[in-house]
Amino acid sequence: xxxxxxxxxxxxxxxxxxxxxxxxxxxxxxxxxxxxxxxxxxxxxxxxxxxxxxxxxxxxxxxxxxxxxxxxxxxxxxxxxxxxxxxxxxxxxxxxxxxxxxxxxxxxxxxxxxxxxxxxxxxxxxxxxxxxxxxxxxxxxxxxxxxxxxxxxxxxxxxxxxxxxxxxxxxxxxxxxxxxxxxxxxxxxxxxxxxxxxxxxxxxxxxxxxxxxxxx
Ligand code: HEM
Numbered sequence: 001x002x003x004x005x006x007x008x009x010x011x012x013x014x015x016x017x018x019x020x021x022x023x024x025x026x027x028x029x030x031x032x033x034x035x036x037x038x039x040x041x042x043x044x045x046x047x048x049x050x051x052x053x054x055x056x057x058x059x060x061x062x063x064x065x066x067x068x069x070x071x072x073x074x075x076x077x078x079x080x081x082x083x084x085x086x087x088x089x090x091x092x093x094x095x096x097x098x099x100x101x102x103x104x105x106x107x108x109x110x111x112x113x114x115x116x117x118x119x120x121x122x123x124x125x126x127x128x129x130x131x132x133x134x135x136x137x138x139x140x141x142x143x144x145x146x147x148x149x150x151x152x153x154x155x156x157x158x159x160x161x162x163x164x165x166x167x168x169x170x171x172x173x174x175x176x177x178x179x180x181x182x183x184x185x186x187x188x189x190x191x192x193x194x195x196x197x198x199x200x201x202x203x204x205x206x207x208x209x210x211x212x213x214x215x216x
Contacts, residue, residue, distance in 0.1 A: 078183045085186040093189035095120055097142070100191050104141025105131035115143035115191045116176040117159070125184035143191055148175045152206040159193050163202045 066075045080086045095113075100120065103113035111124045112131065123129070129136045138144065144157035149164065149171040161169065179185045 080181045080183065080186075082183055083186060089186075090188065092187070093120070095189060095191045097191060097194060100143075101141045105134065105137055112140050113188060114139045114141065114179075115159075116145050116148065116179065117161075117172060118143065118190050118193055119176060119179075119187055120189045120191050121179040121185050122188045123179070123185045143193055145172050146203065148172050150205060150207070154206040155203045156206065158203055160196045160203055162196065162198075 063073050067073055070076045074082065095115075100113060100115060103111055105112040105127065108127075108131070111122055112127060113120050114123055114130065115121070123140070128134055130140045131137055132140075138153050138157055139147070142157060143159040145159050146161055146164070147153050147156040147158075149168040150156045161172070164172075180187060
């Protein structure tokens, strides 16, 4: 009887031992494979950690190298993407020509706006250029699209684009892009332009035609 009991006890003991070392679990897996999957989860998380560390280091390296080589943090990039207003644009305004004329740079307490082909831009950051008496102050407070391509800053300070060539129109678009993509200027809205009377004469060009080079 005693012998029978001790055999039974030994069997029970062995069963416990087996449970701890690779005995099949209810779902058919073993403790061994559980340990294995824990190890692989650990490995994948440490792999993710090193990728993340690598990325962080690359970002730091990107900015540091740029600063050391170009003296700027973004490899000399100066454009709209560094302007917070590009990412958080203010609500666009609609101006009449009269309203726009109040932002012509004559009042140092007001912003300076100008328009190209109906798009209004805030150029306050360029006050030295656009204030009254500044090198390009004649562009402020109005849509003077025509003068951007003809360079006639007296009679062409108008949105009248009649008679311009395709190239000249493209030049004006180029200037609009200059303001759109500028690091410090930004679009504030649009201006409602008075329609051009088709019966009115096309504004005369104020520039002196260049005399043809005399042939030798
Ligand atoms: C069609 C004729 C021209 C137009 C429409 C024009 C227009 C402009 C505009 C809109 C700016 C940008 C100012 C800003 O940064 O906000 C500018 C800059 C400038 N322009 Fe003109 N311009 C013309 C001709 C000239 C000429 C002939 C000269 C040289 C004698 C000149 C010299 C300059 C200079 C030095 C700057 C400043 C550049 C800078 O520091 O970024 N421009 N121009």
